[in-house]
Amino acid sequence: MKRFFQSLIVSLFFITVFQLEAQSIKFVPNNWHFLRAETHVQLIFDYDSMSVGVYPSEREYTNRKVETYNTVTSGSGDDWLKQWITDRPLYYQPAFVSGLNAQIMPLAGIVDDSTAAYTLIVKTIYTQPGYYASALFRQRASINLVFLFVDSRDHTCVLATLYAHKIKSGYLPFSKRFDFEHRISSAYAAAGNQLGLYLAGKL
Numbered sequence: 001m002k003r004f005f006q007s008l009i010v011s012l013f014f015i016t017v018f019q020l021e022a023q024s025i026k027f028v029p030n031n032w033h034f035l036r037a038e039t040h041v042q043l044i045f046d047y048d049s050m051s052v053g054v055y056p057s058e059r060e061y062t063n064r065k066v067e068t069y070n071t072v073t074s075g076s077g078d079d080w081l082k083q084w085i086t087d088r089p090l091y092y093q094p095a096f097v098s099g100l101n102a103q104i105m106p107l108a109g110i111v112d113d114s115t116a117a118y119t120l121i122v123k124t125i126y127t128q129p130g131y132y133a134s135a136l137f138r139q140r141a142s143i144n145l146v147f148l149f150v151d152s153r154d155h156t157c158v159l160a161t162l163y164a165h166k167i168k169s170g171y172l173p174f175s176k177r178f179d180f181e182h183r184i185s186s187a188y189a190a191a192g193n194q195l196g197l198y199l200a201g202k203l
Contacts, residue, residue, distance in 0.1 A: 030160035032199075035149070040116035042152055045093050046123040053128055083181070091185035096122065096192040103196025119155065121148040122191075130183045141183035142168045145191055162198070167191040 035041075052061035062081055069077035123146040130141035145164040151157040167190050 030149075030162075032160060034118060034159050038116070038118060040113045042114055042116040042119040043093075043097065044119055044121045045088065045096075046121055047088065048123075050124050051126050058127075087181040087184070091181050092188040095185040095189040099189040099192025099194075100196045101192075103193060103200055115152075117152055118159070119150050119152045121146075121150060121155070123148060127184065140168045141187045142166050143184070143187045143191060147195060162195070164191050164194065167194065 047058070050058045052058050055061035055064070062084060065084075066077035066081050069080050071077075124143055125146060126142075126144035128139070128142045130139040143164070145167065147160075147162040147164065148158055149160040151159065167187050
């Protein structure tokens, strides 16, 4: 088991397919034997069925934001939408991998390997972007995730499942508290960190 955590290299293979007070990883009884001999895991991020804030779907949320920003300044809403999507591979996904690796392989780097036998699908089902207006008027970002370990050859073959509930952003320097990308990426870093800790305690 120790050998697994010393040698595991989480492969960064981003696939973007267009979510908390107590934070927790919920354990569903699983048999983790399939990971013991592995040194690589393919990683996929899925945002396809995500709700955002008070909106039941991401599309409703982004449509409202685009309309609001474009009303103020023509084109600004379209720019905001581009950033909303591109922040995922630029900020959220690397933050998650960094948090995960901090627990299971502190001395190793990340190898991009899409040929791994098993895949970890990180499915975001809810995102609260949060806000920061002042020390008194603020809300931390939070995310709800489902972790699916599947056979890379057949993603319908689910080998293990975990649920992450109300994973919140951590402390941020003052200059970064106003930007949703920093708040949300901090939540993904916390999620990766907690997943690593959880697996270390279960395997």
